[in-house]
Amino acid sequence: MAGEIPDLVVQERARSGKGAARQARREGHVPGIVYGGGADPLPIQMPFNELMKRLKKGRFLSTLFNLKVEGHEDVRVICRAVQRDVVKDLPTHVDFLRLRRTTKINLFIPVEFVGRETAPGLKRGGVLTVVRPEVELLVTAGDIPDHITVDLSGLDIGDTATISSVELPAGAKPTIDRDFVIANISAPSGLRAEEAEAAEAEGGEEEGEGEEA
Numbered sequence: 001m002a003g004e005i006p007d008l009v010v011q012e013r014a015r016s017g018k019g020a021a022r023q024a025r026r027e028g029h030v031p032g033i034v035y036g037g038g039a040d041p042l043p044i045q046m047p048f049n050e051l052m053k054r055l056k057k058g059r060f061l062s063t064l065f066n067l068k069v070e071g072h073e074d075v076r077v078i079c080r081a082v083q084r085d086v087v088k089d090l091p092t093h094v095d096f097l098r099l100r101r102t103t104k105i106n107l108f109i110p111v112e113f114v115g116r117e118t119a120p121g122l123k124r125g126g127v128l129t130v131v132r133p134e135v136e137l138l139v140t141a142g143d144i145p146d147h148i149t150v151d152l153s154g155l156d157i158g159d160t161a162t163i164s165s166v167e168l169p170a171g172a173k174p175t176i177d178r179d180f181v182i183a184n185i186s187a188p189s190g191l192r193a194e195e196a197e198a199a200e201a202e203g204g205e206e207e208g209e210g211e212e213a
Contacts, residue, residue, distance in 0.1 A: 004146075005076065008054075008065040012072070013043040021093065030091050034067065034077060037098025044069060044096075051091055055082070062106055062136070064144065067096065076141060078105055101142030106175050108134040109145055111182060115153030121185035126157040130183045135163065136175045145169040150182055160184040 013020055013031060020043070021031040029045035054060050060079055067077045076099045083093040099105065111133055116122055135148060148168060150161045164179045174180075 005064055005066045005144075007068055008046075008077070009068045010044045010046040012069050013045050016043040025092070030094055032094035032096060034069075034075075034096045034098060037075065037100055039098060042069065042072070046094070048091070051082075051094065055091065059108055062108055064099070064105070064107055064141070065096075075099075099141040101140070103141040104138055105141055106136055106138055107144060108136050109139070109172075110134050110147045112147040112149050113152055113183065114149055115151045119152040119155050119185065121155050121157040121159060122152065124157060125188045126185040127188055128152070128183060128185055132180070132182045135182065137168070137172045138175055139169070139172045143169065143171060145172065152183075152185075155185050157185055157187050 010032070011029070013024060016033075024031040024045040025048075028048050030048050030051050032044045032046065034042040034044055060082070063078070065077050065079075067075050077096040078099060079094060080097045081093075081095040082091050083095075084090060085092050111130070113128070113130075116128070119126075119128075122128060137145075137148075139145070148166055150166055152161065155161065160181050161183045162179045162181050163174050163176075166182070168174075
């Protein structure tokens with residue numbers, strides 16, 4: 001289970017409807033609704049500045065939140081829509097979906113790398129390039145992993161770690177239907193230069209041999 005589910009503190013709106021929504025906006029809030037999960041819809045509002053900060057941070061629609069509303073039990077939610085003003089492109093309404101433990105959702109899961117000390121490529125001075133520090137997976141809300149693990153211990157210079165080489169948690173699968181690269185080990189700049197010089201020298205020798213013939 002993911003250990004760091006961020007809290008999202010919002011307020012319950014006393015009234016629903018367009019009039020109440022306009023009033024919330026005038027007071028510096030963005031109105032919203034929490035629905036699903038076998039419970040009645042709950043009208044809410046959250047500070048405009050707080051929502052903008054989270055939107056700018058990125059992946060707001062694919063982050064699991066622990067929703068806190070005074071007078072209600074905490075519930076896990078995921079944002080399903082952020083409506084925006086067609087002219088100013090600013091958020092005007094936000095929709096959250098309550099999640100059951102069996103709900104399937106797409107989330108970005110952090111990648112943890114192990115085996116750096118024994119990776120032949122890194123011991124030879126190779127450089128680890130992380131292509132995907134997070135991987136989007138389809139997971140069950142009641143069994144969200146903290147991370148996935150990529151073992152580098154067998155990788156040499158020029159090798160790559162792909163999603164097919166990762167043991168995923170039970171019930172989880174990538175949202176991308178192909179074998180994509182997570183990281184690779186490349187040669188250090190000095191070694192690349194030496195290899196290029198060696199290849200160039202070898203090419204020159206072959207040309208010289210051809211001329212003699």
